[in-house]
Amino acid sequence: MDRHNVNTKGYEYCSGCGICLLVCPLWRKTRSMPHTRKARARALQGGATIEDIAASIDACLLCGSCEPVCPEGIGIAAMNMEQRRKLNKLRTNYPSWYPEPSGMKTRIKDNVLHNSIILIAGEYPEEDIEVRSAVIELLGGNKKVSLAVDDGRDIAGLLEACLSVTQDRIDDFTRPLRHASTLIVSEGLLHDPLRKWLPGKKVMGTGEALLSSTYIRKALGPEDLYIIECRGYHSDYERLVKFYDRLRKETGCQTNLDLQRIAIPTGASSLQAKKDIEAAGCLEQARWIIKGRSMKRIVVEDIADREVFQRVADVPVIHVGQLSQG
């Protein structure tokens, strides 16, 4: 399914089935209907204004879980962002987790990268730089893979806050990438925009890129709980649900997919979590993911999930890039 052609419907098409609610981390956290996507749509249908539902709009983690399950094919992810954008125009006080204005400046001007594969590694903590190096090695080393110096994390932050990103900044970010055929992007929130900005490029997450290798897949087994990065997964759901289903069948590993085959998010990469991982509900979500499961190891795609699971699980937590060492 080409989601870009299908998901053009807005909140007025919501039939109120509530299936989006079942996958919403905010619903799990608050158990409060008004905080859900369904409630926002219904409230707007009933004449409420954007300001009336501001708390709910701000609380959304933009995990994208709700979009693939919507039977009406509503473009929920885009709609959430559009509503946050409208809200930004109407207010002067931004949530505390919004990016600082300094983050909106043009960052690094990069040279054109000539490898056909470019890794946009995102935010690896200082102590995890070797994990990033391991990822590059597993993908074929520096001769095959270029590491983008500009990882676009400020753009991801602005996109999440739905603040405007200048065309110059987008050009600066995408210019070095133009010769690549494949972009391996850790930050799932950048997947869809990159598909739009650089049509024809193959955009995939770090997990998918690494697990395409039989050698790495063989390192996974039934006693592993594999945590899929949710934003990238949900942005290309129809394709990736099959990819991870094959992975599960082939390796026997457990995953953070729920019964609807939606990736249960921790929200660890969200701006809210960067401000306060506990208040963003990440730990509670992680506890739910591991509840009742028997595993000897947790493997995460998103480096931000590592800390979350280390805090709630009593088994080793590694990044997918460390699989070959496991």
Added chain:
Amino acid sequence: MHIPVFERGIIPPDPVAPDSLKGIPRQKTNPSRWQGDNWQDFVQDLRSRGVTVCESRADCSVFMTDAGGVAYGLSHGVVRPNSAEDISKVLKAAQTHRVPVTTRGGGLTTEGESVAFGGLLLDMSSMNRVLEINTDAMTVRTQAGIFWHQLAEILRRDKLDYLSAPLNLTASVGGTLGVGGIDVNSPRLGCSADQAVALQVVTPTGNIVNCSEQENPELMERVLFGYGQFGVITEATLKIRKFTPITIQYYYYSSLRTAIEDLQFIAREDASDYSGILTILDRAITLLVAFDSDDREREFNARWKHNLRGHGEAGFGLRMAWHYLLHPWRIREAAYIIGRRFKLFPEFWRSEFMHNGKIVDRTVVFSRAVWKFWGGPQMVIPDLSSKAEKFAEAVERGNAVCRKYFRHYTLYCVGIKLRGKLPRYEMSCIPPDASDIAYGCEFEPMLRGTNYSRDYLQSFKNEIYDIGVDMGLSYYRFGGMMKGYIRRAMGNELVDKHLAMKKAADPAMILNAEVIF
């Protein structure tokens, strides 16, 4: 035309005469909005007892309609209870101040039964915690606002499952127990309500009472299938079982009656674990038969399969091709059936929901398909339920009404195993003359992309309901027909008996009174 206004709790003579002409549009009138007398005193009373009442437009409009999308109403305020005690406070205050209270779970009614036309709306979805899983007794105790899918997610971590629930992920446990709850395994396991072992109920006067078949059995019998009249279910203890993926076989028919006879044969002989009929118009009729275990499927194949008169897909396709070759003027109908088949069936075979040829998470698969292919902003689903002997005729008559009103529609038929003559079945979707297995049929027009008026849709529903009155049947979706039909369908004696019970239990007639009374 003068429409008289009656006081709450008084059922006037039917506004529609028994011998009125069929097919004449009759409005199902949702109640006029409660005007808010004593509302502020009521809210102040609740706030002084620590109950939060949300009154903003955004809070109230979330619940302005239900899954039917036909009835619209706004409450004066919403309470999201955290406990039975919260609900007790609400109902005690509501009795004092005579404020109507509407309970809402998943909001999957289709006739406004879970829409508040003024007054207070109790959003039960906030009470969604699983309290205890007992693997010795094989029961789960849960707050009743939980959606069945949330319950399934939790049970599945222990490789467990509920027994039967509506094929709808966001139906709530409490709402379902209040109306029955039918699954494709109901021919074998009965209604969801019949899986309840014990309940905690807040009565309309605010008492918190535990009930089961041993403890306060009268209340248990009134609350199950009670349409929310006799209390708010706050906790339920339900039977559970080990989770199993299922295998499905499909048989295709071009005759409704033959398919129904085969459905009844399967249910009567207990030949499968799941069975039901789903149609595309009345031309492509699919009988679904499914099994929890290979042994059951093997037994079916050996003992019962040869009795079925349905075809495999290839054989049925050839027969259809021949039929439409002889009826070329119906080519658009053929195109619709083929298109529908090619869109719908792959949804049932998505690889991520299959394992070794079996469907895992059948409810997810079916519910997704239901919303994708049958759902929409408006849904009109009148139905009939009947004893076995009358069922085929009821479906055929209902089908003729569908043909008359709509180009595209679906029929969904399923059996419901009964647990004898229980008081809970009285004045419910279970037809009074049914024994052992009752049968229900939903008549669902495809409304997506259409623009029918409410009058048109109501005329369609009335014609279906008229069949029920004429044949002495019952109805699953009571809310749609109660006001105009209750006395004709159920008889004065029974209605007056239940009205008296309601008045005794709910003196101010504040709890969900508009659903039936």
